[in-house]
Amino acid sequence: MTAAVTLRYEPPAPRRTLRAxxxxxxxxxxxxxxxxxxPAVVLAHGWTCxxxxxxxxxxxxxxxxxxxxxxxxxxxxxxAPADPSAYSTGTLADDLCAVLDTVLGPGxxxxxxxxxxxxxxxxxxxxxxxxxxxxxxxLLCNTGPSRLVAESRVLPLRAGRLRTFLHRRLLGTGAPLxxxxxxxRRLVKYGTMGAASTPEQVEACARLVHACPRTxxxxxxxxxxxxxxxxxxxxxxxxxxxxxxxxxxxxxxVHGRRIADALPQCTGLTELPGRGxxxxxxxxxxxxxxxxxxxxDHLAPVPxxxxxxxxxxxxxxxxxxxxxxxxxxxxxxxxxxxxxxxxA
Numbered sequence: 391m392t393a394a395v396t397l398r399y400e401p402p403a404p405r406r407t408l409r410a411x412x413x414x415x416x417x418x419x420x421x422x423x424x425x426x427x428x429p430a431v432v433l434a435h436g437w438t439c440x441x442x443x444x445x446x447x448x449x450x451x452x453x454x455x456x457x458x459x460x461x462x463x464x465x466x467x468x469x470a471p472a473d474p475s476a477y478s479t480g481t482l483a484d485d486l487c488a489v490l491d492t493v494l495g496p497g498x499x500x501x502x503x504x505x506x507x508x509x510x511x512x513x514x515x516x517x518x519x520x521x522x523x524x525x526x527x528x529l530l531c532n533t534g535p536s537r538l539v540a541e542s543r544v545l546p547l548r549a550g551r552l553r554t555f556l557h558r559r560l561l562g563t564g565a566p567l568x569x570x571x572x573x574x575r576r577l578v579k580y581g582t583m584g585a586a587s588t589p590e591q592v593e594a595c596a597r598l599v600h601a602c603p604r605t606x607x608x609x610x611x612x613x614x615x616x617x618x619x620x621x622x623x624x625x626x627x628x629x630x631x632x633x634x635x636x637x638x639x640x641x642x643x644v645h646g647r648r649i650a651d652a653l654p655q656c657t658g659l660t661e662l663p664g665r666g667x668x669x670x671x672x673x674x675x676x677x678x679x680x681x682x683x684x685x686x687d688h689l690a691p692v693p694x695x696x697x698x699x700x701x702x703x704x705x706x707x708x709x710x711x712x713x714x715x716x717x718x719x720x721x722x723x724x725x726x727x728x729x730x731x732x733x734a
Contacts, residue, residue: 399594399671401442402449410461410492413484414476419468420461420489424452429501429689430494431681432459434486436506436532437610438602440467443505445594446674447681454682459493459500461485463507465606474609479619482507483515490524501684503529505670506641507610510535513619516626527629527657527684531677532638532667534645535652536618543639544581561611567604570596583666584637591671623652629688631657631680635665635672657684 404421411417421441431451435443441460448458462469464477464485472481486502494500502525504512509530515521534541539558540549567574570593578596579587630653634646643661650659660680662673670677 398446398449398674399590401445402452408492410485410488412464412472412481412488414472414481416464416472416481416485417470418461418464418485418489420459420492422493423448423458423460424456426457428452428455428457429685430457430459430498431685432461432490432493432500432502434461434502434504434508434511435463435466436504436508437614438466438599438607439505440598440601442467442594443598443668444670447670447678450674450678451681454678456682456685459489461489463511465610466602471603471606474605477609477613479510479514479613479617482511483518483521486511486515487518487520490520494524499524499526499689501525501527501529501681501689503531503681504533505531506533506667507614509533510614510617510619513622513626516619516622522628525628527631527688528626529631529633529677529681529684530646530649531633532635532641532646532669533649534617534641535620535623535649538617538641539615541642541644543642558615561615567600570600574600581667582640583668584635584664584672586664587666587668587672591668595668595671620652623649624654627654629655629657629684631684632659633669633677633680634659634661635667635669636661636663637665638667638669640667657687 402423404423405426406422408420408422409417410420419441433444433447435441440462444458444460448460451458464481465471465474490500502512502521504510510533512521512528512530513533513535539561542561545553575592575596578599579592582595582599583592632646632650632653634641634643636643646659646661650656660676662669662676665672
């Protein structure tokens with residue numbers, strides 16, 4: 391395998407790093423990648439992952455001129471763990487809104503995507519005014535709105551009480567994972583990835599899962615065990631694409647189909663054959679392609695004299711006079727009091 395292929399799964403250096411402060415004071419690590427004036431894409435990762443999970447998708451989107459924002463969910467990566475006893479879908483929604491406040495200027499909109507718990511974050515925030523204001527379109531990737539433990543297929547058992555009980559014990563364990571080993575790589579691949587996933591992809595995902603603190607992993611597993619954001623889907627009234635992995639054992643395709651049926655504005659359901667739960671790593675080009683299509687269709691500049699897709703009201707004269715590339719616009723920088731920059 392070439393060095394270029396391996397590099398694809400390494401997190402790229404951000405253009406800048408920021409801190410977002412959530413409603414309860416929790417501090418979140420935020421990164422911006424790509425050109426500052428590109429169309430914005432904001433991405434939320436899933437359980438036991440971090441900003442590094444999005445590395446191949448970030449590389450693909452920034453190569454296409456997109457401005458990509460990724461952040462660490464509380465307790466993950468470089469975000470503060472805060473109080474694990476307060477973890478809930480409500481805090482996930484609070485954190486997302488804090489990130490949007492931090493990285494988007496007045497009137498600026500973005501395509502907002504989430505994977506697994508990150509997509510559950512979007513569903514939980516569906517009724518929040520800030521998401522309504524900011525989200526031009528949404529991607530829900532490898533996720534489910536409810537019955538996660540009961541419908542998981544990690545253990546090859548018949549559906550029923552025994553399988554649900556064993557899944558609950560397995561996913562909720564706080565046992566330390568230790569270093570990444572050949573055995574743990576095989577377990578990560580079996581439980582979360584498709585059979586065709588490459589050694590580089592498996593290694594990247596195994597490192598992420600093993601890096602998550604066990605107390606954080608266990609605390610969030612209890613939230614996911616009782617998750618029910620099914621009713622919130624009706625409030626996610628923006629163009630929304632759904633992606634599922636055909637071989638996903640954690641959130642099988644039945645979830646994606648149920649979500650697509652319940653969404654007010656589903657733009658399409660993409661099931662990737664043979665892919666597991668980690669489709670943004672296993673098939674980054676397909677996931678990036680769905681995000682880029684949402685940008686093209688919902689953030690592209692509109693003809694001169696019509697309201698802008700990103701900033702309400704007449705387009706600025708400087709923008710209408712110039713021929714800007716599709717999907718770009720000049721947007722104000724976030725207010726200084728909303729962000730605290732760190733050295734990259």
